[in-house]
Amino acid sequence: MSDAPVWTPDRTIALVGLMGAGKSAIGRRLANRLGLPFMDADTEIETAAGCTIEEFFERFGEAEFRAGERRVIARLLEGKPHVLATGGGAFMDPLTRAAMRDRATTVWLRADLAVLIDRVGRRGHRPLLKRGEPREILERLIAVRYPVYAEADIVVESRDAPAERTTDDVMAALHARAARQHATDQALAMPGDAAIRRLSVDLADRPYDILIGPGLIADAGRHCRPFVPKGRAIVVTDDNVARLHLEPLVASLAAAGIAAPVVTVPAGEPSKTFESFGRLMEQLLDQRPDRGTVLIALGGGVVGDLTGFAASVLLRGVDFIQIPTTLLAQVDSSVGGKTGINTRHGKNLVGAFHQPRLVLADTGVLDTLPRRELLAGYAEVAKYGLIDDEPFFAWLEANAMALLDGDAALRTHAIAHSCAAKARIVRADERETAGVRDLLNLGHTFAHALEAETGYGDALLHGEAVGIGMALAFDMSVAMGLCPEEDSARARAHLAAVGLAVSPRGLAGENARGWDPSRLVEHMSSDKKNRDGKLTFILARGIGQSFVERGVEPEHPRATFARALAT
Numbered sequence: 001m002s003d004a005p006v007w008t009p010d011r012t013i014a015l016v017g018l019m020g021a022g023k024s025a026i027g028r029r030l031a032n033r034l035g036l037p038f039m040d041a042d043t044e045i046e047t048a049a050g051c052t053i054e055e056f057f058e059r060f061g062e063a064e065f066r067a068g069e070r071r072v073i074a075r076l077l078e079g080k081p082h083v084l085a086t087g088g089g090a091f092m093d094p095l096t097r098a099a100m101r102d103r104a105t106t107v108w109l110r111a112d113l114a115v116l117i118d119r120v121g122r123r124g125h126r127p128l129l130k131r132g133e134p135r136e137i138l139e140r141l142i143a144v145r146y147p148v149y150a151e152a153d154i155v156v157e158s159r160d161a162p163a164e165r166t167t168d169d170v171m172a173a174l175h176a177r178a179a180r181q182h183a184t185d186q187a188l189a190m191p192g193d194a195a196i197r198r199l200s201v202d203l204a205d206r207p208y209d210i211l212i213g214p215g216l217i218a219d220a221g222r223h224c225r226p227f228v229p230k231g232r233a234i235v236v237t238d239d240n241v242a243r244l245h246l247e248p249l250v251a252s253l254a255a256a257g258i259a260a261p262v263v264t265v266p267a268g269e270p271s272k273t274f275e276s277f278g279r280l281m282e283q284l285l286d287q288r289p290d291r292g293t294v295l296i297a298l299g300g301g302v303v304g305d306l307t308g309f310a311a312s313v314l315l316r317g318v319d320f321i322q323i324p325t326t327l328l329a330q331v332d333s334s335v336g337g338k339t340g341i342n343t344r345h346g347k348n349l350v351g352a353f354h355q356p357r358l359v360l361a362d363t364g365v366l367d368t369l370p371r372r373e374l375l376a377g378y379a380e381v382a383k384y385g386l387i388d389d390e391p392f393f394a395w396l397e398a399n400a401m402a403l404l405d406g407d408a409a410l411r412t413h414a415i416a417h418s419c420a421a422k423a424r425i426v427r428a429d430e431r432e433t434a435g436v437r438d439l440l441n442l443g444h445t446f447a448h449a450l451e452a453e454t455g456y457g458d459a460l461l462h463g464e465a466v467g468i469g470m471a472l473a474f475d476m477s478v479a480m481g482l483c484p485e486e487d488s489a490r491a492r493a494h495l496a497a498v499g500l501a502v503s504p505r506g507l508a509g510e511n512a513r514g515w516d517p518s519r520l521v522e523h524m525s526s527d528k529k530n531r532d533g534k535l536t537f538i539l540a541r542g543i544g545q546s547f548v549e550r551g552v553e554p555e556h557p558r559a560t561f562a563r564a565l566a567t
């Protein structure tokens with residue numbers, strides 16, 4: 001953005017990450033480049049305590065150490081802007097984390113397991129690693145800490161590359177964040193913008209904003225303009241959405257000086273086949289796009305997945321903007337960068353990770369969405385509460401009916417909260433390599449089996465299958481002795497109260513009686529989440545306490561299906 005000011009750090013930049021992520025090495029270089037002092041929280045703690053951290057731990061224990069660390073970091077954050085490297089556990093402490101987020105720009109240096117093993121293996125002095133096998137310890141730390149580190153403002157991949165390179169990446173991410181904030185601050189400076197919520201998804205190399213609220217489509221030109229520098233875009237939509245919401249979009253783009261021809265695909269999942277993808281690519285090429293042409297996806301998850309994938313390969317990759325029009329697309333498919341199409345081997349098996357430049361979630365368009373589609377999307381909203389956010393689930397219990405019935409402010413809150421939850425999990429594991437992103441699949445292993453059985457069609461919508469799947473995942477967790485029955489009953493009661501099915505019996509009517517639990521379990525074996533032929537499930541220890549369990553014996557889901565299908 002040419003009119004963005006050159007970024008000058010007006011607050012401390014605090015680096016977080018695991019041991020071996022490069023906080024000190026990169027922090028020193030960063031400080032040097034920004035002309036700021038560098039501080040290492042661990043060194044400051046040792047100076048304050050008059051002993052090494054290891055000695056402090058041994059003498060006083062972890063709780064005392066965290067309290068001391070909290071005081072030292074709070075003191076450092078009070079001072080002039082600097083670059084601060086923090087210990088791996090500092091950001092895990094809720095109070096320290098809140099202080100850091102409040103007073104600093106937090107940067108998570110995220111490193112893959114292999115990179116960490118290589119780095120810490122070369123330096124054998126890490127006290128934490130003396131307690132066992134480094135790989136296992138690091139794996140455990142990644143599972144617990146990465147979802148929390150993901151709350152940092154910026155995430156930068158700490159690759160197997162010289163520290164100078166990663167420092168370049170941090171500098172670029174800091175600049176990009178500042179420029180983007182400047183652009184959207186300007187874009188949101190109009191009357192009426194107060195009802196719009198902005199969320200930043202600070203992914204390492206492709207950060208973007210999500211704007212949520214009413215009236216965004218009618219104003220899309222203004223919001224999209226900074227991301228369409230050449231003024232050339234192509235809108236992709238489906239025939240239902242075109243009828244209802246295309247006109248104001250095209251008018252708004254034109255008013256902002258964006259030329260945007262439209263390509264319309266038939267509504268529904270069949271548009272995600274190879275054949276229709278091929279047709280779409282030809283239609284896009286008919287418009288003679290160049291590398292600066294931006295695709296704009298206006299529609300539900302089908303249009304978003306299809307357009308995103310087209311953008312990832314058109315002319316070897318062009319930018320795209322998501323304007324999701326279903327609740328499911330607003331809270332789930334438009335965030336996270338997964339794009340793709342279906343094959344006869346299964347859904348979404350051909351695709352790419354391709355992040356959008358901007359997401360505009362216009363809550364007003366949900367008024368035209370059929371109630372059944374709205375409810376199917378709501379299952380994904382409830383999912384975020386069930387995964388790791390009991391307070392949000394409680395909020396939904398109190399507000400779901402009003403938001404489903406159309407309360408705009410409640411809808412905006414629920415969508416923003418859901419997007420933030422998804423963004424946090426995606427940042428922890430953008431490419432699904434750390435196992436954290438699997439949590440988003442709560443209920444999905446069961447859902448996948450039910451959708452396969454019903455032929456991925458109108459008989460059972462994806463969100464409806466997820467609703468049933470979550471109820472079954474809780475039921476299985478209870479049967480495996482992991483979760484109290486009250487929590488499972490509470491999850492089921494809420495899903496049922498809003499009008500979602502919680503059992504395959506209820507939905508598929510008489511036919512479901514004849515379903516064979518073993519065949520349903522067979523459908524699960526082709527799930528992408530499974531590794532080494534073992535079944536992977538997201539199970540729960542309670543509401544908001546989900547976890548990934550690999551290697552589940554097929555007997556457990558079989559028995560769960562059998563219980564659910566019995567009268």
Ligand SMILES: NC(=O)c1ccc[n+]([C@@H]2O[C@H](COP(=O)([O-])OP(=O)(O)OC[C@H]3O[C@@H](n4cnc5c(N)ncnc54)[C@H](O)[C@@H]3O)[C@@H](O)[C@H]2O)c1
Nearest residue numbers: 240267268300301302303325326328329333338365368369
């Ligand atoms: N990429 C991801 O991370 C991700 C995540 C979840 C689901 N998905 C994919 O999303 C797809 C499902 O998305 P979906 O549920 O949005 O389905 P969809 O895109 O088929 O939309 C559902 C129906 O609603 C209509 N519609 C859309 N917006 C409307 C509006 N505002 N008013 C009236 N009608 C409207 C559509 O024309 C369609 O008929 C699946 O293909 C699934 O694989 C992708």
